[in-house]
Amino acid sequence: MHITVNATPHDIAAETLAAALEELGYANPAIATALNGRFVPKPERATTVLGDGDRLEVLTPMQGG
Known part of the structure; x- marks a missing residue:
């Protein structure tokens, strides 16, 4: 399946958000995580099904001073 992750195209085999991560x-x-502009809480990732063409945003914490 073809999805976009943080504006970069990817081909993945995973069917759920948790498996894709x-x-x-x-x-x-x-x-x-946000899927197609909607925030997805951690408990919902395992049951959130992905579709071809979905847009996934993944934000990670940054350290700095």
Whole structure:
């Protein structure tokens, strides 16, 4: 399936948001996700089904001073 992650196209085999995050290497538990502009809380990722052409945004925390 073809999706866009943070404005970069990807072809993935995963069917759910949780599986896609694992396939794409997002191991950090402290991330925020939005699918097609809608925030998806962590408990809903395993049941959120992806579709061809979906747009996924993944935000990770940044450290700085």
